[in-house]
Amino acid sequence: MFSQRLSEAAAAVEAHLALVMEGYGTLPVVEAMRYGARGGKRLRAFLVLESARLHSVEAARAIWPAAAIEAMHAYSLVHDDLPCMDDDDLRRGLPTVHIAWDEATAVLAGDALQALAFELAAHPGCGPPEVRAELALSLARAAGAGGMVRGQALDMAAETAVEPLTLAGITELQAGKTGALFEWSACAGARLAGADIAPLSAYAQGLGLAFQIADDILDVEGDAAKTGKAVGKDAAAGKATFVSLLGLDAARRRARDLVESACAALDPYGKRAESLREAARFVIAREH
Structure with missing residues (x-):
């Protein structure tokens, strides 16, 4: 059920984004937008659509x-891959936007994707x-200086900090x-x-952290051919991660515990939320 x-x-989201961007023409920045927004698991869009179904929307x-969050996510990836950020050459098995075009086009494509979101x-x-x-208000808060941008800023600051991040610091980041x-x-x-967001908020907090722990594990054990991006970068950079602080086995246990708590948060919805429980289990079982 979940995979289907x-x-x-x-x-659905691929088709919707293609339709929305159909009238933008073929300028390099537009082609870079389409390229940057292509593919991926679309897990965030899935969460939007499933939470809507749960509330009979x-x-x-x-x-x-659902399309908005994928545009926002795509913008974050395009910018994160830039030389001034994570400096990645590969994303989803293909050259990153600044490699396929140039840095200026990548910046503009990311800006445009954020505006589109x-x-x-x-x-x-x-x-x-x-x-x-x-x-729109909640998306601005999630994406901005109190959310995603804050996390990225903390991540960059940690690279030059005298003291490595603690477990609490990584969790906050x-x-x-x-x-x-994800939330x-x-x-x-x-x-x-117009319903109460508390159960889904608690669910997403557990799922999001479990997702990141799984990413840290994939950076150690993953296969670049499957992940579609470089692996081993965190260790090479001496970066503190859940794996470096907890070890592989303890990190796996922590991820499983988080998934269990995420699933428990869905109890008010009963069996109707089973696909969301499957999504939580998926994030720690994936290979990319």
Whole structure:
């Protein structure tokens, strides 16, 4: 059930993003936008669509914030890959945007994808004005200096810090860099319905941290052919991660515990939330 729904979510968002960007023409920056937004698991979009289904929100409304979060995620990847950030040459098995084009085009493509994310979150297709305003406001908070950007800034600062990050420091960093967009995604359906976001927020906090621990494990044990990006970079840079601080076995246990707590947070929804529980289990079992 989960794998089929994940594939369906990915296809729906791919089609929606293609439709939205259809009228943008063929300037290099537009082609770079399309390239940067291509592929991926679309897990964040899946969380939007599934949380909407959980609250009986029609897919025609949910597809807008689902596409919005993927545009926001794509922008973050395009910028993270730049030489001034993580300096990566490979993403999803292909050259990164600044390699395929140039740095200036990559910056502009990322900027445009971020703007597109807010356009989609505030689109009339999402529903009443108050719903669209809440989606855009919460997305700004999740993506900005109190969320994803804060996490990235803490990550960059840690590279030159005298003292390595502690476990608490890494947890705080990743709650912003990775977790904030996961939390927004999982709560989007409740926001569309005007419902309580607390259970889905708790679920996403566990899922997001488990996802990052799994990423840290893949950086140690992963195969670049499967992950579609370079591996072993954290260790080579002497970077503190969940694995470097906890060890592989303890990191795996921590990830499993987080998944269990995430699944428990869905108890108010009963069996209707089973696909979201499967998503939590998926994040620590994946190979890319």
